[in-house]
Amino acid sequence: xxxxxxxSRPAGPKPWYxxxxxxxxxxxVAIALVFWGGWTLVDNTLxxxxxxxxxxxxxxxxxxxxxxxxxxxxxYDATMTYGRTxxxxxxxxxxxxxMGVVTATILGFIIGVARLSRNWLVAKLALVYIEVIRNIPxxxxxxxxxxxxxxxxPSPRQSVEVGGSFFLNNRGLYLPxxxxxxxxxxxxxxxxxxxxxxxxxxxxxxxxxxxxxxIFPTFRVGxxxxxxxxxxxxxxxxxxxxxxxxxxxGFNFAGGITIIPELAALxxxxxxxxxxxxxxxxxxxxxxxxxxxxxAAKALGLPGGLTLRLVVIPQAMRVIIPPLTSQYLNLTKNSxxxxxxxxxxxxxxxxxxxxxxxxxxxxxxxxxxxxxLTISLLISLFMNIYNRAVAIKER
Amino acid sequence: MAEPMLKPPKIAISPVDWMRRNLFxxxxxxxxxxxxxxxxxxSVGPVFSWLFFEATFLGTDSSDxxxxxxxxxxxxQRLNFFIYGFYPDEFQWRVNIMFGLLAVCFVPQFIEGxxxxxxxxxxxxxxxxxxxxxxxxxxxxxxxAVESSKWGGLMLTLILAxxxxxxxxxxxxxxxxxxxxxxxxxxxxxxxFIEVWRAVPLITVLFMASVMLPLFLPxxxxxxxxxxxxxxxxxxxxxxxxxxxxxxxxxxxxxxYEAADALGLGYWKKTGLIILPQALKMxxxxxxxxxxxxxxxxxxxxIIGLFDILGTVQSTITDPAWQNVxxxxxxxxxxxxxxxxxxxxxxxxxxxxxxxxxxxx
Numbered sequence: 062x063x064x065x066x067x068x069s070r071p072a073g074p075k076p077w078y079x080x081x082x083x084x085x086x087x088x089x090v091a092i093a094l095v096f097w098g099g100w101t102l103v104d105n106t107l108x109x110x111x112x113x114x115x116x117x118x119x120x121x122x123x124x125x126x127x128x129x130x131x132x133x134x135x136x137y138d139a140t141m142t143y144g145r146t147x148x149x150x151x152x153x154x155x156x157x158x159x160m161g162v163v164t165a166t167i168l169g170f171i172i173g174v175a176r177l178s179r180n181w182l183v184a185k186l187a188l189v190y191i192e193v194i195r196n197i198p199x200x201x202x203x204x205x206x207x208x209x210x211x212x213x214x215p216s217p218r219q220s221v222e223v224g225g226s227f228f229l230n231n232r233g234l235y236l237p238x239x240x241x242x243x244x245x246x247x248x249x250x251x252x253x254x255x256x257x258x259x260x261x262x263x264x265x266x267x268x269x270x271x272x273x274x275x276i277f278p279t280f281r282v283g284x285x286x287x288x289x290x291x292x293x294x295x296x297x298x299x300x301x302x303x304x305x306x307x308x309x310x311g312f313n314f315a316g317g318i319t320i321i322p323e324l325a326a327l328x329x330x331x332x333x334x335x336x337x338x339x340x341x342x343x344x345x346x347x348x349x350x351x352x353x354x355x356x357a358a359k360a361l362g363l364p365g366g367l368t369l370r371l372v373v374i375p376q377a378m379r380v381i382i383p384p385l386t387s388q389y390l391n392l393t394k395n396s397x398x399x400x401x402x403x404x405x406x407x408x409x410x411x412x413x414x415x416x417x418x419x420x421x422x423x424x425x426x427x428x429x430x431x432x433x434l435t436i437s438l439l440i441s442l443f444m445n446i447y448n449r450a451v452a453i454k455e456r
Numbered sequence: 457m458a459e460p461m462l463k464p465p466k467i468a469i470s471p472v473d474w475m476r477r478n479l480f481x482x483x484x485x486x487x488x489x490x491x492x493x494x495x496x497x498x499s500v501g502p503v504f505s506w507l508f509f510e511a512t513f514l515g516t517d518s519s520d521x522x523x524x525x526x527x528x529x530x531x532x533q534r535l536n537f538f539i540y541g542f543y544p545d546e547f548q549w550r551v552n553i554m555f556g557l558l559a560v561c562f563v564p565q566f567i568e569g570x571x572x573x574x575x576x577x578x579x580x581x582x583x584x585x586x587x588x589x590x591x592x593x594x595x596x597x598x599x600x601a602v603e604s605s606k607w608g609g610l611m612l613t614l615i616l617a618x619x620x621x622x623x624x625x626x627x628x629x630x631x632x633x634x635x636x637x638x639x640x641x642x643x644x645x646x647x648x649f650i651e652v653w654r655a656v657p658l659i660t661v662l663f664m665a666s667v668m669l670p671l672f673l674p675x676x677x678x679x680x681x682x683x684x685x686x687x688x689x690x691x692x693x694x695x696x697x698x699x700x701x702x703x704x705x706x707x708x709x710x711x712x713y714e715a716a717d718a719l720g721l722g723y724w725k726k727t728g729l730i731i732l733p734q735a736l737k738m739x740x741x742x743x744x745x746x747x748x749x750x751x752x753x754x755x756x757x758x759i760i761g762l763f764d765i766l767g768t769v770q771s772t773i774t775d776p777a778w779q780n781v782x783x784x785x786x787x788x789x790x791x792x793x794x795x796x797x798x799x800x801x802x803x804x805x806x807x808x809x810x811x812x813x814x815x816x817x
Contacts, residue, residue, distance in 0.1 A: 209786055401759050
């Protein structure tokens, strides 16, 4: 059969009309163009860098940085290397992103639910919040919090004080720092035991419910276990925790935990801005659950709280998760605006100061971009795994 | 379908009924209403009196700002700088013509049934950039040249956002088609391009454009700072644009592709006559939304030293001639952006409802 057709049309299509030949040619041309473009760029860059006397390679990462960074989660001083500045910047980026993701999610869910409230005033207030915040550039909001709000706070000597342990001034927010003493390990142990116990309790309660139909108040009992066990351990170990209070020494505070105003401004602005987007996502997610689902749950006799927990939220999450992921990614990328107010994130420390000092633009920019690429690939990977877990399982 | 004979009766709700239903439906709703209402009333009052009642509107310099409210003099005195940057006064009519043309092209889009409004829009997308190319920088037709380093303020913000969108649209279309291509290598190149640009923050792109672009180019060839920023913004934006357009391409039912194939249309005819017209129409709201986010993101150029509207305000706030005007400045910029973005987003929502041809499920 097949042979016959080829025999009847021995010539076949002309090679330049043959889609396979065409696509092969196109792809070869595309590869050639990409390679030619890439080679030209590399060639230009190398000759330009040679002309300007810029060194190449990643050796600069081992050289001494020689500049200070106002905030670092890992020990750092000016005698350490550029490699260390990269690490400090990365940690600061991850810190503010993580803080922002947590608060933006909480705030976003609250506002998204408030938007659907049956209370007219609350719903309208949430609407106004969303429409105002998301239509104003984030950089402007960061500037507003940093220069207009936090910049107008009093100087350290006139700090706003709460109970002699919390201080707020234009150098930052000072909090007491918990210092664990000997015997605190017992409390950690109790926490682990409590978590294991709650997991066991859940399994047992589910088994019992499947067998007998009786519902055990797992949630309340679980919370009680999680609170009581560590508290008992803490007291029996003789309260092995002391608080180091911040105190005014000279012109500034020392001791305790300091949240620098750059971090605070960035954190507030990122949380408020992203929350307005998350709120809309949450709202559309909840609205996407059809009314029939709630009615069916009601018909089955489920009380309101359980309907929400077992019927509405799991289905809404399916709609919410993918756009929520991209909001988390946006937040992480937006944290790079830190450089505008001087918070030492990856872009400010590495792409800013390090690049200026070493002049090795290509390496520094490549490393920075690679970091963001990795972060975003990782987040989407995790979210895809989660998404697969909650997706509709059609049988 | 015939109209029903009788319209349903109007349900009359008295204000008291309405309040009972919407504000005080249960004890916790009542409590919530009272607490939230109290907070709103106590905070809105001072804000309004700061904004309007106690604010200073008339005068010439900062010594006239004696009230406890906002000092709007700061805005009115420096407004020229906020709109045109360092653009010379005697040539500002050129920019004003562009503002006027922009309004002529796009205001009709908001008015239902305006004659030839499609053509106005089309001119805005094609002719307007050409006119602007000759008018704003000058240097030809007897117009005196104005260097791009003198451009600033709102004008620069609009230029960045507008050119960013116009230039990224064709690149985005090509990338989206490439990503849906059946040729694995073309698809791979497009996927890598799109994903890399989408993963990195705009600020790194701008840094790269301003620091690395001079290194990439052969000796003797260089762009001005504004041009470098525009190249960066366009490349970055085209990746986002590609994803929006891909959404439209995927929403076209398979039958359309198959029907085009059955008619014997080649790839380019199929794409140009059947697929793209439908897909682009479907993604207009998406394109408008990316425009809004790009418009907000243009503020980032102040980090690489261009004076957009936020940059001009930020540099004036630190001017010793004006004291404590930071909040006024930020409120002004926020208001400008809010009016643009909110207006455009409302327009896009409207459009979305009108263009909904039932393709989306």
